[in-house]
Amino acid sequence: MESGTSVRVGDFVLPLRMAGWMLVLVMQGFLLTTGCTPSSQAAARRGTAIVIFVDFSQSVRSEARALFREDIENRITPSLSAGDRILIAPIHDKTLTEFRPLVEAAFPPKPTFNGWFDNVLNYNRQAKEIEAQVVRLQESIRTQVADVFGRRYASLQTDIFSSLVLAQKLFHDEPRRKILVLMSDMIEDLPPYRFEEVSWSPATNEKILAELGAKGLIPDLSGVCVYVSGASARSADIAARIGDFWRTYFERTKADMDPSRYAHVLLHWPPSKSCGLG
Numbered sequence: 176m177e178s179g180t181s182v183r184v185g186d187f188v189l190p191l192r193m194a195g196w197m198l199v200l201v202m203q204g205f206l207l208t209t210g211c212t213p214s215s216q217a218a219a220r221r222g223t224a225i226v227i228f229v230d231f232s233q234s235v236r237s238e239a240r241a242l243f244r245e246d247i248e249n250r251i252t253p254s255l256s257a258g259d260r261i262l263i264a265p266i267h268d269k270t271l272t273e274f275r276p277l278v279e280a281a282f283p284p285k286p287t288f289n290g291w292f293d294n295v296l297n298y299n300r301q302a303k304e305i306e307a308q309v310v311r312l313q314e315s316i317r318t319q320v321a322d323v324f325g326r327r328y329a330s331l332q333t334d335i336f337s338s339l340v341l342a343q344k345l346f347h348d349e350p351r352r353k354i355l356v357l358m359s360d361m362i363e364d365l366p367p368y369r370f371e372e373v374s375w376s377p378a379t380n381e382k383i384l385a386e387l388g389a390k391g392l393i394p395d396l397s398g399v400c401v402y403v404s405g406a407s408a409r410s411a412d413i414a415a416r417i418g419d420f421w422r423t424y425f426e427r428t429k430a431d432m433d434p435s436r437y438a439h440v441l442l443h444w445p446p447s448k449s450c451g452l453g
Contacts, residue, residue, distance in 0.1 A: 226356070
């Protein structure tokens with residue numbers, strides 16, 4: 176055969192078109208073995224969606240709110256990167272009926288690079304532009320957070336359950352990894368539930384959970400990684416009993432809620448790569 180219509184592969188001479196297909200198959204095999212498949216690339220680029228509910232009820236002390244602000248500004252915001260999304264909303268006595276985000280921002284997606292088609296200089300320029308956008312958005316979030324905590328938000332009661340129902344709606348069809356942060360003392364006090372007045376026991380827990388289930392207040396949080404920062408009560412014993420209730424509650428929601436992430440302060444941040452994916 177003429178060299179223009181065929182190619183030698185080892186001891187074989189193959190038509191040029193067949194050799195081309197063999198090259199494609201070899202490259203596909205290389206991508207599969209190295210893990211660089213389109214689906215894995217998409218997973219790496221999808222980013223993280225962080226929803227933060229901040230308790231502005233009167234039961235939360237000003238010192239606790241100062242810690243909430245510090246954690247958002249100095250720990251959560253710096254961890255945001257290309258492809259991420261953040262939403263901050265209040266917990267108060269009208270969480271469900273008067274929902275309005277206090278801060279919301281979506282970061283530009285991470286650039287992709289294909290060595291076969293993309294120009295390295297163009298890719299590097301695009302990457303630097305996105306890095307600059309990320310920095311600007313981080314600064315904008317800090318400014319907005321300072322403004323939010325500088326206002327005098329206050330409510331007499333805390334409706335945490337409605338916040339969790341909203342979280343399910345906010346995460347619906349969200350392609351990013353899902354992280355929920357509750358900055359609250361976790362003391363529900365919207366009637367008929369006043370947690371500091373409850374005589375806690377396993378039977379009481381089951382009774383409340385049954386009532387909540389009947390009211391549609393146990394949402395499906397499958398695949399959501401949950402953090403609680405600010406958990407407290409008037410005594411260590413009550414705080415522990417309330418914590419036991421919430422751990423059982425989150426089990427019913429199917430959320431990823433490790434007990435180590437339920438605490439008085441924000442622990443184990445940033446989230447591990449497996450958080451919410453198990």
